[in-house]
Amino acid sequence: MEKNKKYCSVGVKLVGFYVVLGLIPLIIVYLYTFYVLRSVLEEDGYRYIRQESEQAGNLMDAWADRYAAIIDSIYMDYYTNAYIMADYSNMGFESMYPYIDKAMLKLILLSPETTKIEFYSFNETLPEDGNYFRKVDQMKEGWFQKAVDANGFTVVAGVEERKEYGYERPYIGMVKLLNYFKNGSLQNVLQVQVDAVSVCDLIYDENEACRKFVLSEDGTILASSERGDLGKNAEEVLKDSVIWEDIDWGKPGSLMEQGKYYMVTKDCQMKMKVLVIADKTSVLEKANQTAEKILFLLALTAIMAFAAILLYGRNFTQRINRIVYATGRLRRGDFSYLVREKTNDEIGKVADAMDDLTRQMEILIHDNYQKQLRLRDSEINLLYEQIDPHFLYNALSTISSLSIMEGDRQTNRCVKALGEFYRVSLNKGKRILSVQEEVELLKSYMVIQKFRFDDCISITYDISRVTLQYRCLKLLLQPVVENSIKYGIRDNNGKVLHIKVKVYEENEMVYFVIEDDGTGMERERLEEVQAAVNKGNGGYGLKNIDIRIKLQYGSQYGLHLESEKGIGTKVIIGIPRVWKEIEEVDCMPD
Known part of the structure; x- marks a missing residue:
């Protein structure tokens, strides 16, 4: 049979184990690490895009709040509105300019990015000053209609290029309808212009792979990472990068994917929107670099480990072969090699x-x-042999008959109880009884003890009916009760010794509990007695029980003591639950 076995050296097995248990798991770990790391880095990239969108949106909301507050302060200024709506046909307007100039200058100083504040009115008597006030016939831009449609809310009008200091500079205009339907006609529109470059600086990011746009409601670029895009239509600017119609503006904050780009949008105040576009390659660049490093380390580790396995395997195989040879000699019965x-x-x-x-x-x-x-x-x-004298039972039967013949009934009862005790204990040489027989054996013993000690002993029984059918070693209870009587009567100073015997089932175990109210033991003495019983050095009764239990059922079963000085002693015996006749331990070799 051995000749049919295919030989395979330890060195080859080591290489095989290396491949199966080393290289393949290493590759699996690499792939798992790569994909997990890639996923983590991608998620970091997604989080970065969302954070950039959220940050830009929050900055624009703060910016909008600031200018909305400025515009609302003008809207709520009673004197400004009174000067604009006054009829100057029969009155002078000399007091208007100092007030308006002072009020607007204060607002401009509070917000340096504000470059112009203008009022457009249908009030024909309001004089133009070329600075703050404009007539109706100059309102040719589309932002005027936006102010009307906004129903009193401040909205962004768009981006306007205005030449200052010899070069064109973009401005963002915000408009608000100040009064309307006064005497059946519109009266005033306020426009505030802000330097668009300052808004671009607000959202500027050095990361070139991430482009940010602030758009008006109609898609006009109000601010951008690239200033050349200001005022242009976003759809035209981004036509080579994204499909404008596929952008889902209804899910602000959600990550969208189109071709080579990721996108996130966010709604802002004044009907503005933030659009962040990031290049996928840049987002995944860190993940790819990390994967290359991991792959290099994997290859280097695998090669070095393979070389080490080969060298070690050769030496290991040679030494093992010598032991294999010795094993073969040993198997053939040659113990001399x-x-x-x-x-x-x-x-x-x-x-x-x-x-x-x-x-x-x-x-x-x-x-x-x-x-x-x-x-x-x-x-x-x-x-x-110590507890199984057959001859005694026969002798007791003879003595019982003689006591009846002589009329001594009390002696007859005592001898009869002793005979019953030995009849059950002998049990035709068997060492296994039912729990019911074990309890009856104890009761016979207690009849004898009652004759001896009269009312100095009181015993009660609490036997679970379900346990009566179980099997157990004989003479588990009697030696313990005898021990209780021996020490309890001796040290109880004439008091009645109460003994309680309880048998119950729990967790597939049968427990025998014998408890008395004798004098008990100090802790040190209790520990000495328990140790002596565990080592087989205790007194005959307790040691006998513990040894027999361990021999029959196993070392995990046995006898346990609990005692307290002045309170009493409790003995707990635990054996496995056995339903049918268990086989006695066979101590003789086959």
């Missing part, structure tokens, strides 16, 4: 141990097995 490994590592220790094992194995196994069998057999037989 020694490996004689000179090294002091694990293989050398294995070789030395094999040499020792070869010399001692047969003797140790045989001697130990026989010794344990003899010891176990002698112990259990000795225990039962």
